Amino acid sequence: MSQTVTKNKYETTIGLEIHVELLTNSKMFCGCKVEFGGEENTRVCPVCLGMPGSLPVANKKAIEYTIKAGLALDCDIASFTQFHRKNYFYPDMPKDYQISQFDKPFCLDGHLDVDTEGRHRKIRINRVHLEEDTGKMLHQSKTGRIADASYSLVDFNRAGTPLMEIVTEPDIETPGEARAFMQKLRRLVLSLGVSDCNMEEGSMRCDANVSLRIKGEKELGVKTEVKNMNSFRALQRALEYEVLRQEKLLNEGERVLQETRHWDADKNITTTLRSKEEAHDYRYLTDPDLVPMEIPDEWIEEIRNTLPELPNARKERFISEYELSDYDAGLLSATQVIGDYFESVLKIFNKPKTVANWIMGDLSMHLNAEGKEMEESPIKPKSLAGLLELIDKGTISGKMAKDIFQEMYETGGDADTIVKEKGISQISDESSLLAIIEEVIEANESSIEDFKSGKQQVVGFLVGQVMKATKGQANPQVVNKLLKEALAKH
Amino acid sequence: MAVSKKDVEHVALLARLRLSEEEVEIFTNQLSQILEHAGKISQLETLEVESTTHPLPVKNVYREDVVKESLSKDDALLNAPEIESGAFKVPKII
Secondary structure, eight states: OTHHHHTSSEEEEEEEEEEEEOOOSBOSSSOOBOOSSOSTTOSOOTTTTTOTTOOOOEEHHHHHHHHHHHHHTTOEEOSEEOOEEEEOOOTTOTTSEEEEOSSOOSEEEEEEEEEETTEEEEEEEEEEEEEEOOOEEEEESSSOOGGGOSEEEEETTSTTOEEEEEEEOSOBOSHHHHHHHHHHHHHHHHHHTSOOOOTTTTSEEEEEEEEEEETTOSSOOOEEEEEEEOSHHHHHHHHHHHHHHHHHHHHTTOOOOOOEEEEETTTTEEEEOOOOSOSOOOOOEEOTTSOOEEOOHHHHHHHHTTOOOOHHHHHHHHHHHHOOOHHHHHHHTSSHHHHHHHHHHHHHSOOHHHHHHHIIIIIHHHHHHTTOOGGGOSSOHHHHHHHHHHHHHTSSOHHHHHHHHHHHHHHOOOHHHHHHHHTOOOBOOHHHHHHHHHHHHHHTTHHHHHHHTTOTHHHHHHHHHHHHHTTTOBOHHHHHHHHHHHHHHO | OOSOHHHHHHHHHHTTOOOOHHHHHHHHHHHHHHHHHHHGGGGSOOTTSOOOSOSSSOOOOEEOSOOOOOOOHHHHTTTOSOEETTEEEEEOOO
């Protein structure tokens, strides 16, 4: 992973282009519904089919979402902005151009910081702009790849979906860093509620520009653009592969060709995405159908007011308000849902450190084991708070709580109910415990002498015997206290 | 000449137009004349003039995010030269 940077003579430079489909009801420039999947070509109209004479009108919500993302990424929001036509011939766009933005994007010059691989990294955001998504192509071949296809089918349901493009500066230095950045960006965008960021369904997609140069050199090396990475894992593996491939070429005295490469997740390699087209010449021109936009400060402020508490701010608040460690606060503020979960538990059971430990410990462990997210947790915040209250009151021991937790996770039941049903409450009642303690002492008479001669460890042994006799249900603290009193009396 | 034959051939390729030798000649001349004519503006003092990005004095036109009815699938595919499985069928791309 990072060995490519530290071990040898090259350093890696990675820049990302992330496309995010926005969660609007309707498309970017027409009223067709935005939805995933569905019957082909049923959500299309003259505008998104590029019929002559049809006129696009910009979706205000999509613009608000883009500005919102720009604000969350600390970007400057343009006071004047426009849409451009990006011209190219490819059947995924019926107009033969894509409405996009060129020199006047909505958002410029932001950053998103990540803590990863033991370093704090500031990744600058070059721009955030708005465009329309393309149609979906089905290449008819065994491999589904365009180069092997004898023809293709086009479904324009997706064409015209508002698509936000986030472009980073080439500030990323390792594949792992690229992955950490994407994960953080996804959490951020999710918390803004502007996209569902579903990588498998393609509502969040990422392309990477990768190049190598000899350490200390000023100019960047020749880059390749890697596409088709549909998960965080794929992103990291594709980049690791591509870095090694370029390194090998350079070590053998060969040149890296500037080209687009396709990540093949089955074979774990990148391959050239052959293209007959000559070098891109998109001939951007302002779209005469769409009028210029002035974004007044009041509108920007209005949008700023809709920003949720962002992960970094929440983390700082968790540290100051709940006295959590930097590490704990980071994990608990990583996503909106985890932070909300944590605070919902606290409303009922206000011991932050204990709650934090249970969420990051048992709960995360169970969720991770099943590949589930926090929102899918079968144990709701109220139930977890209930369990923690029972421990706090001494009704159950910490050890019992682990078993009850397991049961709660499997059945979705309440701690209270499970404790009652199974009769697994802790025995804290002194009179019933005393009887058992006397029995245990009688069975181990020599321990009285040991205790009186100062051998404290005998207490531990006897507590163990009491626990055994009560099948673990005795309250160890109470037993400990009672045992010492009883031994002293003998 | 403001435009070379090579420029014309390049633009024709980008626009997917097949031009004969003769046509390339004709368009090279015509396009040059047009550009030279438009080029006269560069002789004017325009420092004080704000650049025009759009011909109409209109700005900030938006629509609310409201779903409207789409075309029927049959209507949507009416212009398609070829259809397969409810999709537009297009020839081999590369």
